Amino acid sequence: MIYTTCKYVPEELFSGFGEKVCRLDPNPVSFSCADGCSHPNLCGFAKAVIEEVKAQDIKTLIFTDCCDAMRRTFDVLLCDGIPFLYLLPLPHKTGTAETSFFAADLKKLADAYAEYSGKSFSWERAYAACFENVEKADGSDKYVSVLGAHGGKMLIDRVRAALPTVSVRDETCSSDRFFKKSAFGEAPKDERAFFLWYARLILSGLTPCMRMYDVKERGGLFDEERQKRRTGIIYHTMKFCDYYGFEYSDIKGRARVPVLKIETDTTPQSSGQLKTRIEAFGETLGVKKYADAPASAEIDALYVAGVDSGSASTDAVIMDKDRKIVGSTVIPTGMSASKSAAEALSLALFAAGLGRERLAAVVATGYGREAVDTNRQTVTEITCHALGAHFLFPNARTVIDIGGQDSKIIRIDREGNVLGFVMNDKCAAGTGRFLEMQARALGLSIDEMSLMGLSWKNDVRISNMCTVFAESEVVSLVAKDTPVSDIIHGLNVSVAEKTASLVARGGGGPGYAMTGGVAKNSGVVKCLSEKLGAPVMTSPRSQLCGAVGAALIALSSLEKSNV
Template sequence: MIGYICKYTPVEIIEAFGEKPVRLDPGYKSHQRAEALIHSNMCSFAKGVLENIIENNIEEVVLTACCDSIKRLYDVLKDKVKFIHLLDLPRKKDPLAIDLFYNEIIEFIEAYQAFKNKSFDEESLLKILESKSFNKEESAESIAILGARLKDDVIEKIRNSCTANVINFTCTGEERVFNIEAKDNLLKSYAESLLNLTPCMRMAEDRSKLINKELKGIIYNTIKFCDFYSYEYAELKSRADIPLLKIETDYNDSNSGQILTRIDAFLESTGIKKMEKQKAKKGYFVGVDSGSTSTNVVIIDENKNIISYSIIPTGPKALESAFEAFEIALNSAGLQKKDITSIVATGYGRVSIPFADRIVTEITCHGKGAFFIDNAIRTVIDIGGQDSKVIRLDDNGNVIDFVMNDKCSAGTGRFLEVMARTLGVSIEEMAKVHKEVKENITITSMCTVFAESEIISLIAQNKDQRDIIHALNKAVASKAVSLVDRIGREGKYMMTGGVAKNQGVVYAIESRLGEKLIIPFEPQIIGALGAALISLEGK
């Protein structure tokens, strides 16, 4: 078994040697062993690959010199495995580049022959290439996945979740198919075919041809702290006239609830999310929003009247909270489970609710609920317990864009709870508007841990408690408005989520936006209300 990472690796030559090439997966939750050999600040992809090699005791590795991190990985592995070879990858695919890459492949063959003590057979290579002959299938409706490699199980979930064809243009995602014509120099033709695969983002080639009018959307995966992908994403966003979703992973989190929520919401907004079509029926319809801090249930009738709702803390067991909130809402409405026609679940815990008929992301549900309350709303600012999101709606209430702040409690309800505890005040006191302040303090860090240290320092300086609260509310507002600015300001604005009950934050956001926010009668149930409406409408 010989491990590799790059699509430009001569996999078919390895197979012609009678060996098994294995693409190395970097998706490990811990890099404990890798960080004993490589700096902890090294690229998460390189660390994940190293962890894979150590975990599976891989003794043979082929790398390509595509970036400095992989070159460093090569340096680390030179004395750790029995065989390692580094292919120097050209940045173009002109005749000179083909000659250079051809020579690199020859050097690899010679090195591997010497290591294995066996001869390379071109006839075996030809048979393998013929079995992978070019046979491209076109699809009128597709989405493309671009950027850094995504884990196979995430790719599979995308394929299973949408009605469109999924084209994987990520680092190693393209299927290896060839059309070798020049039999007089098979290896040179093979080198040219490898370079003619969909160009890697690091190749100095125009990748604009990957974007066409047939695409329903693009999911672009970036790696934390890798500027290459961020640059290409910024360029794509400036010129792509199709829906574009950016996700960012460090290969520890690519299967996280937040990232899958973003993907599902994107598929829903582009109209290609697989959903069972249902006809609206008479009766009662339920939306269950299983959030990180609270679980909310709304029951409506066939005329879209809210019959009852409930809000309870989620607690340590999301499923138990969902059952409890559902029972409370049923009792409040004087109904039983048998009276309910259908149930839609949303929120981070949506996949764990067994009594739901369907699941829909909170992005879609918050947009649906907000537009129902006021059809003039074009921007929804939702600040919940663990994340913040800003949702853009069109004139029909459809989600056309959204941004999220996740994997960090900065600017969320959890942030305010921690600060209230540090100040020794109630969350109700934190929610008061403090327009008149003695000193206009600014919190310099939005990280919850660092901000808490700042608050402790301000307390030690005997700063007025109201001034500190005002500063914290401004900090949360700043974070929210920065999300708004990422998709562009467009009123009317509605604020949902538990933090919408904090008048200090509301006032601070309004001051920054220069516009009033619409606050629903109960901002915590808007997601559940949207889920109930989707349950009623059956689409």
């Protein structure tokens, strides 16, 4: 078996040797080996290749000169004594000179493999193999497209699992490797002509990846036919691969359908966060319908509950049929999401003076939503925050939720429906946890920090966004006797900048409402308002927003089932 790393590797060439080819699609659990023998700042795919090669007994591996990370991965693996490890130079341009250059390099690869394997090469067989990879006619169904950088089978499977009722199509850079029919041209007559013909087919017949100079052909991914059939775009980028951020920046403003940006690194980590995003996106597209609520004949006398099981706190709200909040609670999420949820629900019921039997429906949301034993339905916190924010702030159009472990920007319409959303990536920068850690470094409680941040005098900059580095910056400032209120202000500005940047990425506009625990921090709210150049609404109930939204969904589904 010959392993490859890139769609530009001439797979059909190896059919000319009677060999089978397999493109690597690794999903290592961690990068413990790759981080040691290369550098943590290589892209996830490059590191995953190193992990895979070290774990498997791969004897034949072909790279192309496709990007910095893969070039350097090849250099690192050269030390491993792989019997046939080859790097095929790949031009960036696709003109006549480049095609000739590439043809010569393809011939060198064929010669090197013939020498290594002792097998003879048949250009006729390689030529015939090219016709097995001709582009096929598309179906005509509607679909959700996964575009951007290599995501691999695991990502596509996850998207399909999160959107079970729609067709999902992989259109990432490593998806099906088909040549355009128009690129085949006249048949070659001999081996020399074959290499030239084959070089042209690869350079001009494949949808170009973003590393090529001329990417106009990628426009085919956005042609009229596909635009009509696409109901949504999930745009995938790979951590530390910079190519596809540029395409995302181009399409996000002009796509005719909702776009969700996600980032992964080939490992199975952060599957919970990914699931939340894709499910919420499905809710935006109207893909996933809420499960039917239990039938209840006597709705008037009954109540509903919403539980938001977050990473830092678990919030519960009890609501009556008139959408009035009759009881609520906020407790820290302990070691068990399900226990905290049960406790929060009991406390909220207690606050409302009600027994559990009075609840006709319970909806759970938040990271721990699956663990909550509501025996009912779960909805992502995106949809819940949108509805909750609409309830708390009827004029809100952009919901800024800074929670314990993530930040979200949700654009909503007049009815509280989600128009689009973005979330921060897996990094604590700009989240509640970031502020919590800095408060700890300063020896303050979050409440003290919130108050002190308002009485600053000098504009101190905290330049590091990395939570750990920022903490050491805070410690250095303390050592220099910088007033604590100035340091806190610096931290608040840093969170505000990060959040404003996320607002810009999500296309948010005025009508800002802030929810989540950090909304209680007046210093951050003030800085954010200055950064956005518009007021930011908050409410004493901001932290309950997700739970309020969940309760509203419970009520709405109850009403529907009783119509």
